[in-house]
Amino acid sequence: MTTVAAYAVPAAKAPLERTTIERRAVGEHDILIDIAFSGICHSDIHQAHEGWGEAIFPMVPGHEIAGIVAEVGPGVTRYAVGDRVGVGCLVDSCRTCENCKAGLEQYCTNGNVGTYNSIGKDGEPTYGGYAQTIVVDENYVLRIPEGIGLDEAAPLLCAGVTTYSPLRHWNAGPGKKVAVVGLGGLGHMAVKLAHALGAEVTVLSQSLRKREDGLKLGADHYHATSDPKTFEELAGTFDLILSTVSAPLDFAAYLRLLRTDGALVNVGAPEEPISLSLFSVMDGRKTLAGSGIGGIPETQEMLDFCAAHGLGAEIEVIRADQINEAYERVLASDVRYRFVIDVSTI
Ligand code: NAP
Ligand code: ZN
Numbered sequence: 472m473t474t475v476a477a478y479a480v481p482a483a484k485a486p487l488e489r490t491t492i493e494r495r496a497v498g499e500h501d502i503l504i505d506i507a508f509s510g511i512c513h514s515d516i517h518q519a520h521e522g523w524g525e526a527i528f529p530m531v532p533g534h535e536i537a538g539i540v541a542e543v544g545p546g547v548t549r550y551a552v553g554d555r556v557g558v559g560c561l562v563d564s565c566r567t568c569e570n571c572k573a574g575l576e577q578y579c580t581n582g583n584v585g586t587y588n589s590i591g592k593d594g595e596p597t598y599g600g601y602a603q604t605i606v607v608d609e610n611y612v613l614r615i616p617e618g619i620g621l622d623e624a625a626p627l628l629c630a631g632v633t634t635y636s637p638l639r640h641w642n643a644g645p646g647k648k649v650a651v652v653g654l655g656g657l658g659h660m661a662v663k664l665a666h667a668l669g670a671e672v673t674v675l676s677q678s679l680r681k682r683e684d685g686l687k688l689g690a691d692h693y694h695a696t697s698d699p700k701t702f703e704e705l706a707g708t709f710d711l712i713l714s715t716v717s718a719p720l721d722f723a724a725y726l727r728l729l730r731t732d733g734a735l736v737n738v739g740a741p742e743e744p745i746s747l748s749l750f751s752v753m754d755g756r757k758t759l760a761g762s763g764i765g766g767i768p769e770t771q772e773m774l775d776f777c778a779a780h781g782l783g784a785e786i787e788v789i790r791a792d793q794i795n796e797a798y799e800r801v802l803a804s805d806v807r808y809r810f811v812i813d814v815s816t817i
């Protein structure tokens with residue numbers, strides 16, 4: 472075991488504080504990673520606030536991890552000391568169920584092990600990326616291609632794959648009209664990725680405040696959802712709508728923006744349930760679906776896709792003592808477009 476510095480949430484809703492945690496000794500198939508950068512995902516805030524149900528405290532959040540391999544176990548074959556690597560939302564799964572075998576570890580039917588706020592196979596709580604190091608089984612480690620900075624790569628490990636996976640599954644590409652709801656951490660990656668995949672991209676944001684940015688990121692159109700005219704003008708327009716919004720939305724209003732057979736795919740994880748008339752999907756044979764992060768092979772595919780297309784996240788690098796302030800700014804939708812912690816400041 473090694474003691475390392477970290478930032479932790481001591482109890483639900485409490486501010487983060489500098490502390491120390493223990494990392495396990497490097498096992499046969501483990502990799503020790505010196506973390507360089509760690510992204511702040513809105514999911515970190517939901518969990519720190521215990522908004523999704525009972526959580527484990529103290530909590531060290533962080534599942535957008537980028538760093539350098541510092542040590543490898545004797546059985547490790549795929550990575551060597553000095554490699555540029557990443558860790559996303561998962562650090563283990565059963566490896567034997569149908570979904571694990573298909574590379575869909577995020578849907579492991581026996582329950583996967585989250586990077587934090589989870590219990591590992593050793594029975595100990597897992598601690599995430601707001602820490603100097605992490606020890607992870609090599610099968611749950613990703614390779615960060617040369618050409619993407621570690622800072623702009625970190626958010627790809629969650630925000631990148633969470634949007635890439637549904638865009639690919641629902642065939643975003645040439646000839647398809649895709650709308651992205653919410654231009655935050657996930658939303659801005661969805662715009663970049665959907666544009667790179669060749670789709671015609673529309674941003675639906677609460678206001679026109681970030682319009683110029685949205686167009687620079689690759690959007691073809693930009694509309695404010697605070698303007699009721701948006702919902703009239705765009706009725707029946709989209710093949711695919713991806714909602715990245717962290718709060719409950721009026722899904723009926725967004726379903727009306729779909730063409731016949733269109734799909735509204737939700738990746739936002741609001742803390743409250745929604746209520747919806749089912750006539751919203753019957754009329755026009757529409758689909759309302761959800762999608763959770765991505766599996767290990769698809770996460771690697773996304774990283775390679777980003778490298779090939781010169782894509783990284785738009786980031787604001789912060790010191791560790793600014794995390795609490797960054798949380799407040801994320802909650803106020805004041806993020807352009809992902810906060811990334813410089814872990815050397817922990
Ligand atoms: P974020 O950076 O805070 O972005 C969310 C965006 O939603 C905001 O920038 C804002 O965009 C919009 N928004 C916020 N409050 C709103 C409201 N009341 N009404 C309408 N729009 C609102 O958060 P994120 O890190 O991208 O995460 C977004 C959500 O996805 C979170 O709930 C997170 O937990 C979840 N998530 C899910 C997965 C998954 O596997 N499915 C993975 C990661 C994250 P505008 O200012 O442009 O309107
Ligand atoms: Zn996340």
Ligand code: ZN
Nearest residue numbers: 565568571579
């Ligand atoms: Zn499994």
